[in-house]
Amino acid sequence: MSLKIEHAHLVLPYQVLQDAWLISREGKITAYGCGVSPQQTFSTVVDAKGQYLTPGFVDLHVHGGAGADFRDGEEAAFVRAMQAHLAGGTTTMLATVSSTTLEGTLESLRIYEAMRQREAQLPPLPRLAGVHLEGPYFSQKERGAQDETIIRLPDAAEYERILEQAPCLRRWSIACELPGALELGERLHKQGIMASVGHSDATTAQVYEAFGRGFHSVTHLYSGCSVLHRNGPHREGGVVEAAFLIDEMDVEVIADGVHLPPDFLRLIYKIKGPEHIALITDSIRAGAADVPEGTVVYDDKEGRRPICIKGGVAVMPDGKNFAGSIATTSRLVRTMVQRAGVELTAAVRMAALTPARMLGMDAEIGSIAVGKRADLLLLDSGLQVQGVIRDGKQVIDNRLN
Template sequence: MQPTYIKIHNGKILTPYRIIEGGTVVISGNTIIEVSGGEIEVPHAFEIDAGGKYIAPGFMDIHIHGGGGYDFMDGSEEAFLKIAEIHAQHGTTSMVPTTLTSEKENLLQTLNIYEQANRNNTKGAHLLGMHLEGPYFAMNQRGAQDPRYIRKPDPAEYQEVLAKSSSILRWSAAPELDGAIEFGKYLRSKGVLAAVAHTDAIYEEVLEAFEHGYSLATHLYSAMSGVTRRNAFRYAGTIEAAYLIDEMDVEIIADGIHLSAPLLKLVYKIKGSGRTALVTDAMRAAGMPPGESILGPIKNGLKVIVEDGVAKLPDRTSFAGSVATADRLVRNMIRMAGVPLLEAVQMITTTPARIMGVDKKKGSLVAGKDADIVIFDENIQIELTMVNGNVVYNRQFLLV
């Protein structure tokens, strides 16, 4: 039975604006009711002494495929629940499960299973809604996406998919494809976020797409065009467009491998913490030891090798997904890119919450918002994870 009040005290609270030393957070049910700069009395409260560690908003991963040996496209409710549990151990309190390019039937099956899993998810990160990555991609920028299922936007197909599921929050596509602009317009009319991904688009095409709903760049730098030459003339690509369009948000895989330290610094310098979301883009091997693994569905997915802290195609010609967890992303932005702690945390809390349109309830430690909270030390070692007021992971705290 959940206590009437929970009091988290003696910690350094990360608010959207500052770090409060020796602060207290008070929770009632699943809601934060007070954030204080000092010790306050809460009679009969269940107390958590943070021991001087950081008290932060729970991390939000808006692009994630799997972890703990499971993938969201495995065709089982267990996969959803286990992925939510394993990533909660690393500070993730909200996530947007992500699909891979597939046949329509597999996509619809995954969406149906999501509905079941969402109802039964009590031990892991909150499932915000689904992210469909593909199948409308540029073949030349497919990366590790299965080429058998890559195709152009089909109005009959995407209208059917959207009609059958109300759980789709975002959909990533290549905006230069025939029909992609109409696709973006349709997504916007349905309240679904359109994102630019796996694309060979040049600046002018991205700008047109942005004007018609494509407001986010999916895993910036990965599987997208940079400066290209056509008939000897140079054209700015998708990467440059993401920088030049001030209002365009970007997400980055800050595992320290997909993007090197200078690129992490560049993204932060140009887009800032307010327009940059950290994502794991994690596949099933996240939280698992190195070795062979499978990208995508367990039954017919792509065999990959996990080494050097990343998944690779067997011939090692391309990365095949990240095995990062959210705590690693924050740690890398601080250590590799020199980003201040408060801003690094903002990039995986406040910013993704705004991008996904859930910032009224999640993403910051403010009275009235959901009690999604993590406690971590100076090394971003997660000590405790709380989702909606429930402790779902506790490394060593004595709860009194």
């Protein structure tokens, strides 16, 4: 199987090649360049007609989409959500499971493992790189939209059972200040699983200690994160300040344009730079779909905990907390470029190369380079997805519509 794409604006990590071409064979990029493309026989030839050709985007934090959630306990739910996000530009993802019971967590992990065994028999989907557990070991104060009845303290017997049954686990978001959290962070680090500070009321000093114990990222910066603790007239930094002060700390950012205003996005970008920012959707079951304003969805398939879609984002009924986003990864890139004023090359790095590096997969995906997988996107001048290539095969072509 061979593919040639020609007449594209090729988005590399630090430059955009004009009138460029790219060739892939057997799912991997074999060559690219500018000007006249090689005149050989290819299985598929795509004329990009001046559109941007970027690497496929990598989402470390996505709960679902198109009416499905990864906690639903059904393969069909996984497939439906993943198809919706593929159309939005995600070619690799971590299926994220929010705080639930031990049994619910184990069931989601079981469905994931079963899907991995049948991947070749499924329709075109984003690459499932593993599972991200968001919770349940969180601060009640910073729980946000997480279910307060489910949140609990780290329990060694419980998490050891999860680790025994979850070779797919790649990332776990935890409030690092909780009793037993640092020991869990060390346990995860030794097993090659990313520990991330999430929904945490920690002080800067506590985050510094956690960084030394294996917590090398912060989950959705500013959301569910302590800022500026006050004790009488005295002040002490929180999670946000620690994330800024620790140069090597990676941060997730929900760049949907609602969770954080453009000024905050610019501030994070100025301090952390694209090498330490991973754009994430944090998309819920209403995500990656055309959801009318005012639609009410539910946190689980049993119809518990209503969530309202208002102003292009998911909001709790009391209006005090966001409840995740409805974004796609391409929307994140548009927000960073069109509203935060970031260069396209940097925005694409934050949506592809940085999260790929955090996953330890940057030798395989995350940028356009010879030898990497041909997971690619065609974006128009407004950065809307017009085509998706997965492993060198065009699986979505919106230009025909």
